[in-house]
Amino acid sequence: MVATQFLYALGLATTALGAPHVEKRAQTVWLAGDSTMAKASGTQQGWGVYLPYSLSLPVTNNAIGGRSARSFTVEGRFQTIIDSVKANDIVIIEFGHNDGGSLNGQDNGRTACPGAGDETCQSTYNGQAVTVLTYPKYLTNAGKALVAKGAKVIISSPTPNNPWEGGSFSYAPGRFTTYSRDVAKAIGANAIFVDHGQYTANIFQTLGKAKVDAFFPNDHTHTSPAGADVVQRAFVKGLLCQGGGFLNGFIKNSTASVEGKCI
Numbered sequence: 680m681v682a683t684q685f686l687y688a689l690g691l692a693t694t695a696l697g698a699p700h701v702e703k704r705a706q707t708v709w710l711a712g713d714s715t716m717a718k719a720s721g722t723q724q725g726w727g728v729y730l731p732y733s734l735s736l737p738v739t740n741n742a743i744g745g746r747s748a749r750s751f752t753v754e755g756r757f758q759t760i761i762d763s764v765k766a767n768d769i770v771i772i773e774f775g776h777n778d779g780g781s782l783n784g785q786d787n788g789r790t791a792c793p794g795a796g797d798e799t800c801q802s803t804y805n806g807q808a809v810t811v812l813t814y815p816k817y818l819t820n821a822g823k824a825l826v827a828k829g830a831k832v833i834i835s836s837p838t839p840n841n842p843w844e845g846g847s848f849s850y851a852p853g854r855f856t857t858y859s860r861d862v863a864k865a866i867g868a869n870a871i872f873v874d875h876g877q878y879t880a881n882i883f884q885t886l887g888k889a890k891v892d893a894f895f896p897n898d899h900t901h902t903s904p905a906g907a908d909v910v911q912r913a914f915v916k917g918l919l920c921q922g923g924g925f926l927n928g929f930i931k932n933s934t935a936s937v938e939g940k941c942i
């Protein structure tokens with residue numbers, strides 16, 4: 680009797696263990712970027728903080744001020760996301776404000792090696808000899824590693840500095856916009872590009888100088904909370920205008936309800 684009960688219990692246990700393991704976990708949206716995306720406080724805020732209001736998926740904002748494609752890589756911050764993503768998670772990557780500058784002289788640890796491909800630069804950072812890659816190379820490496828884990832990648836062009844600061848409206852996309860577009864292509868079918876800079880600039884043009892100047896209370900790069908919300912909506916508009924991309928079905932807003940025009 681005891682033996683039968685034991686086998687019965689064992690049988691149940693085996694069945695329970697053998698049942699397909701269904702993980703109840705929503706796809707997660709991960710954010711990798713700099714201060715323009717990161718959580719801040721007071722008069723400054725990053726747009727990633729407002730993105731959850733437009734999506735029906737959880738958002739993990741790993742953006743952090745002062746970082747570039749290079750330093751986000753070297754500090755292991757991409758690796759943290761690569762180690763954490765599950766199949767079908769979506770990773771939004773946006774860099775460009777801290778990636779320029781020159782490696783001749785003092786290396787600040789953020790500047791990328793000039794170029795669009797496999798170029799490398801030898802530099803010294805913190806007393807160490809380092810090999811520096813190009814901006815596209817850092818982002819393509821990260822994107823391919825994320826895709827290898829089953830994630831989908833959205834490469835987003837950097838936000839504009841205040842395009843009204845000179846008095847009249849002026850926005851010219853920089854090389855990091857071109858690079859980020861090309862990075863999405865290089866990663867392949869599991870990556871798309873959102874021209875966040877252009878979408879934001881177009882909305883800023885429509886809003887006019889007074890409103891947009893008020894979005895930049897401290898300097899020409901960092902937005903106020905209200906400005907960050909507009910920048911967030913511009914990103915979502917860019918996504919909606921290409922059918923929602925990997926976030927199709929998870930955007931709360933209709934295309935028509937979001938300000939701005941498709942480009």
Ligand SMILES: *[C@@H]1O[C@H](CO)[C@@H](O)[C@H](O)[C@H]1NC(C)=O
Nearest residue numbers: 732733912915916931932937
């Ligand atoms: C979508 O709607 C929500 C709730 O009304 C709002 O908070 C969010 O900013 C909207 N997003 C866009 C892209 O308009």
